[in-house]
Amino acid sequence: LTDTYTLNNGVKIPVVGFGTWQSKDGDEAYNAVKAALEAGYRHIDTAAAYGNEESVGKAIKDSGIDRKELFITSKLWNRDHGYESAKKALDTSLAKLGTDYLDLYLIHWPNPVQFRDEWQQRNADSWRAMEEALDAGKVRAIGVSNFRAHHLDELLKTAKVTPAVNQIFLNPSDTEDEVVAYNKEHGILSEAYSPLGTGKIFTIPELKDIAAKYNKSVAQVVLRWSLQHGFLPLPKSVHADRIKQNTEIFDFELSDDDIKKIDGFHGVAGLAQDPDATDF
């Protein structure tokens, strides 16, 4: 859990993060993050839109773990796209989390429904605010989420800083080959949210056979698949035993054959996403 990838700006990022999407504000998110920190996670992924930044921040504070040992990500929500509003939104996230810097700040979605006819300009303006936050030391790295190639192409026209990360919905049933290739080509790390397909990968029966072979659970095999592809999985759970189980993925290695077999489950659970069609 202390293994790291190095981002394109030299910042080190723990290779597994704890996902908090769909962890409800209050006791649920608080207890989940506390259990995650106790299990050894040092990388916590949240977002303004998850509505749980205060609970996440409180769990972090109460853990007593030195801030410098932690990697904290949050995300700019759709209604806050724009130069001034992005600056304000970052300050709000910092205040809610109770920290004076983020390790990573992401644009959550490329093309929100509020700004359908001006998303290019909104992203460029938000990005400029984020670049300034980087210079000011309020964030250590900046990136995007749910961006496809055409969104990134557009952003790179005006960006001074290349995104360090693109966080996407990425799991064996939705392998996002085109975006992953684009990210790789540009030195952008692919982070995988919902690496277990929000739980739907458990409906793929063949995964049980592969897991049995390694004496591991299906979740562990799928997270290992993510790591062996060089992705950064962000598994979510609100159960302490699963939170711990999802960290025990460094003591085995999937064979190339099994990786290929798992690649072949693309589409099987029917999870593919289109960010431009998402009505946020």
Ligand code: A2P
């Ligand atoms: P729960 O939070 O009730 O434990 P993803 O990370 O892809 O979004 O998947 C999260 C879903 O998978 C949640 O429904 C979570 O349920 C469940 N989950 C997480 N880890 C495991 C595990 N090790 N075994 C079984 N289910 C898991």
